[in-house]
Amino acid sequence: MVLVPLVLQLATLFCVAKLENEAEMLLLESIRAKKISDAINVLSQDVYDYIGEFGRDNPQRQVKTGDEKLQVFHRRHELHYKQLKDSVQHDAKLYACVVASEQAAYKTFGLIRRLEEIPEDGPDQVQKLRKKLWKDVRKDVKSILGGGLLEHAAQQKRIAEVDAEEQARLRELSRQLMILIAIIDTIIAIAVALYLTKTIARRLSILNENSLRLAASVPLHSPLGGNDEIATVDKTFHNMALSLQEAAKKERAIIDNARDFICSIDANGKFSAANPASQAVLDRSAESLLGTYFADYVADGRENVLQIFSDLRTQGDRNPVELKMKRADGTIVHVLLSAHFSKEENTTFCVIHDITERRKAEMLKQEVMAMVTHDLRTPLSTLRHIFTFLESGKHGKLDDKGTDFVHAGGRNVDRLLTLVNDLLDVEKADSGQLHLEKTKVALNECFDACVSSLGVFAESKGVTLDFIETDLIVMGDEERIDRILNNLVGNAVKFSPEGGKVIISADKSAERDTEYAIISVKDEGQGIPEDKLENIFEKFHQVERRSDSNQEKGSGLGLAICRAFVQLHGGKIWAESKLAEGSVFKFTIPLA
Ligand code: ADP
Numbered sequence: 001m002v003l004v005p006l007v008l009q010l011a012t013l014f015c016v017a018k019l020e021n022e023a024e025m026l027l028l029e030s031i032r033a034k035k036i037s038d039a040i041n042v043l044s045q046d047v048y049d050y051i052g053e054f055g056r057d058n059p060q061r062q063v064k065t066g067d068e069k070l071q072v073f074h075r076r077h078e079l080h081y082k083q084l085k086d087s088v089q090h091d092a093k094l095y096a097c098v099v100a101s102e103q104a105a106y107k108t109f110g111l112i113r114r115l116e117e118i119p120e121d122g123p124d125q126v127q128k129l130r131k132k133l134w135k136d137v138r139k140d141v142k143s144i145l146g147g148g149l150l151e152h153a154a155q156q157k158r159i160a161e162v163d164a165e166e167q168a169r170l171r172e173l174s175r176q177l178m179i180l181i182a183i184i185d186t187i188i189a190i191a192v193a194l195y196l197t198k199t200i201a202r203r204l205s206i207l208n209e210n211s212l213r214l215a216a217s218v219p220l221h222s223p224l225g226g227n228d229e230i231a232t233v234d235k236t237f238h239n240m241a242l243s244l245q246e247a248a249k250k251e252r253a254i255i256d257n258a259r260d261f262i263c264s265i266d267a268n269g270k271f272s273a274a275n276p277a278s279q280a281v282l283d284r285s286a287e288s289l290l291g292t293y294f295a296d297y298v299a300d301g302r303e304n305v306l307q308i309f310s311d312l313r314t315q316g317d318r319n320p321v322e323l324k325m326k327r328a329d330g331t332i333v334h335v336l337l338s339a340h341f342s343k344e345e346n347t348t349f350c351v352i353h354d355i356t357e358r359r360k361a362e363m364l365k366q367e368v369m370a371m372v373t374h375d376l377r378t379p380l381s382t383l384r385h386i387f388t389f390l391e392s393g394k395h396g397k398l399d400d401k402g403t404d405f406v407h408a409g410g411r412n413v414d415r416l417l418t419l420v421n422d423l424l425d426v427e428k429a430d431s432g433q434l435h436l437e438k439t440k441v442a443l444n445e446c447f448d449a450c451v452s453s454l455g456v457f458a459e460s461k462g463v464t465l466d467f468i469e470t471d472l473i474v475m476g477d478e479e480r481i482d483r484i485l486n487n488l489v490g491n492a493v494k495f496s497p498e499g500g501k502v503i504i505s506a507d508k509s510a511e512r513d514t515e516y517a518i519i520s521v522k523d524e525g526q527g528i529p530e531d532k533l534e535n536i537f538e539k540f541h542q543v544e545r546r547s548d549s550n551q552e553k554g555s556g557l558g559l560a561i562c563r564a565f566v567q568l569h570g571g572k573i574w575a576e577s578k579l580a581e582g583s584v585f586k587f588t589i590p591l592a
Contacts, residue, residue, distance in 0.1 A: 004192070005185045005189055008181060008184060008185060009181065012177060016174045016177060016178060019170050019171075020170075020174060022170055023167045023171055027163070027167055029159065029163050030160045030164050030167065033157070033160040033163065034160040036084070036087050036153070036156040037153045039087065040084065040152060040153035042080060043080045043081075043084065043101075043149075044145050044149070044153070046073065046076060046080065047141065047144050049073075070112065070116075074109055081098065081105070085098055094152050097147050097149055098149070101147055104143045108137055108140040108144060111136050112137055114133060115134065115137070118133070203230045203234070204230065206234070207224075207230065207233060207234055207237065210238075210241075214237075214241050214244070223235060255275045256275055256276055258275060260277055260351050261277045261278050261280075261351075262277065262349075262351050263275070263350050263352070264347045264348065265294050265309070266347055267346050269293050269294055269295060269306070270291055270292060270293055270294070271289040271291065272290070273286075273290070281325075281327075281335065281352055282326075284328050294309075297326050298325055299332050300323070300332075304321075305337075308339065312339055312348055313341055315341075320336045320353075322334065322337075323335050325352075333356050334354070334356045334359045335353060335354055336352070336355050337351075337352055369424065369427050372423065372424065376420055377420050377421075380420065381417065384410070384417060387410035387413060388410070390406045391403075391406055418555075419555050419557075422555060422557040422558070422561055423557065425564070426539060426557055429561070429568070430564075434568060436476065437477050437479075438476055439475075440473050440474075440592040441473065441474050441475070441478045441481055441592075442472075442473050443470050443473070443474060443517060444470050444472075446478070446481055446485055447485070449482060450467075450482065450485040450504065451465055451504070454490060458502065461494075461496065462498035463493050463496045463499075463501070464502070465489065465493060465502045466501070466502070467503065467504035467505065468503065468504070468505040470505070470506040470517075472508060472591065473591065474517050474589040474591055474592055476569050476589050477568075477569070480568070480569075481565075481589065483561065483565060484562045484565050484566060484587060485519070485521070487558040487561065487562050488521040488587075490558070492525065493523075495523065496525045497524070497525065497526075500523060500524040501523070501524050502521065502524075503520075504521050504522075505519075505520050505522070506518065506519045506520070507520070508591070509588065514590050514591075515590070515591040516588040516590055517588065517589055517590075518586055519588075519589065520584050521584070521585045522582065522583075524581070526579070526580060527577045527578050527580055527581055527582055528543055528575060528577040528579075529543065529579065530577075533576075533577060536559050537559045537560060537563045539556065539557060539560040540556040540557065540560075541556055542556045559573075566589070569590065570590055571587055571588035571589050572587065573585070573586070
């Protein structure tokens with residue numbers, strides 16, 4: 001569009017330059033023609049003067065040799081002819097005419113010079129010769145201007161006049177051309193400006209409208225054609241809108257298929273949106289909930305919920321809370337409510353997770369635990385006492401077989417009691433019911449007690465059990481520290497080969513502002529694979545043993561209990577091991 005006026009302007013410039021050039025040529029031509037015509041005129045004027053002076057019909061006057069006027073004439077003629085010849089060089093015809101005139105002039109001058117040499121008052125014969133010469137002079141003088149020189153002068157004059165007119169015409173033409181193009185250019189420029197403004201404004205308004213349509217979820221205008229910047233922006237916008245729609249669709253699918261009840265609550269505490277999971281959680285359809293108050297479905301702690309929503313407005317987020325809600329069939333559902341308040345939308349977004357099953361399972365577990373405590377531990381303890389009495393022989397002597405049975409029974413009851421106690425401890429630790437009774441504990445005494453109680457077991461396995469003396473005193477629950485040590489040392493002996501060595505030791509360490517004792521139990525057993533070093537502290541986690549191994553299978557609870565006890569003391573527990581070289585179990589307890 002911009003190229004059209006530009007091309008027009010260039011074409012005009014070219015035409016005007018051409019016209020100007022032609023006019024210039026005509027000007028030069030006209031100047032030259034005028035010069036030639038003037039030169040011939042001057043020449044003819046001189047010739048007439050010359051004839052007037054020297055070529056009268058009956059001249060009685062003697063032309064004097066070296067006459068001043070004559071000399072001047074001669075010189076002027078010479079000069080005039082030279083100039084004339086210079087200016088007519090381009091025109092061969094004219095040039096020949098000038099040369100002929102010049103020759104005629106010199107011939108005449110030659111005659112006059114001869115006349116100068118003949119005396120005026122000589123004999124008749126001489127006078128006759130003079131007369132004849134004068135006759136020749138008059139005849140030749142005419143031929144100077146003959147040969148068409150005067151016609152040429154008139155012709156050059158005409159040329160000069162015509163060229164001047166043509167020049168004026170060309171100049172006028174170029175002026176008109178310039179005005180015409182200026183007008184056309186202006187019209188085109190205005191038209192182009194109007195067109196561009198109109199199309200750009202229209203396309204921009206479509207872009208703008210598209211953004212509003214996107215916000216209002218209304219289909220967009222079809223993409224703008226072309227490949228200019230606006231079309232590119234529009235294309236990108238369409239792609240973006242498509243991606244957004246896709247993302248929204250996926251999000252919608254996730255929300256619709258979620259098992260959790262996801263909803264939004266408006267500023268008045270009413271449901272403004274809900275997903276289909278409302279049916280499963282509250283036994284109510286999402287549509288039936290819209291516009292109703294959230295608090296109306298809370299079974300317990302209605303005020304608490306209102307408080308939570310009002311707190312959310314200032315805090316934005318808060319930890320999930322447990323609630324009881326009413327289902328349509330009148331039953332109660334336990335839920336975990338996570339909520340987030342959005343200031344921009346003045347809406348609270350909630351995720352409600354049904355934990356009824358979890359609650360039921362927990363209650364069941366508690367019931368089982370209660371049953372284990374009362375209905376299993378008490379009879380087992382009684383059984384243990386009975387075996388102890390039987391072993392003591394106070395109630396009669398048993399034969400060897402009977403003694404073996406009683407021993408075996410006692411050992412099995414012991415294992416059962418340990419398992420029940422371990423289970424109870426793990427459960428208590430998990431539910432936060434374990435409490436420590438902290439006192440100053442001398443580690444040396446704990447080590448000593450542990451070696452004494454497990455010495456027999458170690459000996460039976462051919463394992464050397466020992467400890468390195470220490471004067472470190474920790475702040476902790478002695479009974480629990482003993483349990484940790486017994487578990488770790490028991491494992492160390494259990495997994496040591498015959499002839500192996502188990503050493504208990506303690507070191508001092510500091511972390512941040514607290515000083516700790518690091519207690520280590522080192523064995524020379526088969527070791528633990530690296531990828532299991534973390535897992536063995538999980539409940540019921542055991543490393544696979546070879547089937548031919550004759551180790552007694554444990555419960556997998558020992559290390560889990562150790563970890564729970566150590567953590568209660570604010571310490572850490574970990575294991576370091578090299579396969580076939582042995583393991584070191586370490587835990588920390590704050591120093592007193
Ligand atoms: P349990 O000994 O009753 O199986 P633990 O929780 O005490 O349960 O131990 C878990 C597992 O960790 C054990 O089964 C054993 O595979 C591994 N383990 C524990 N201590 C040692 C040790 N000193 N050397 C080799 N493996 C060990």
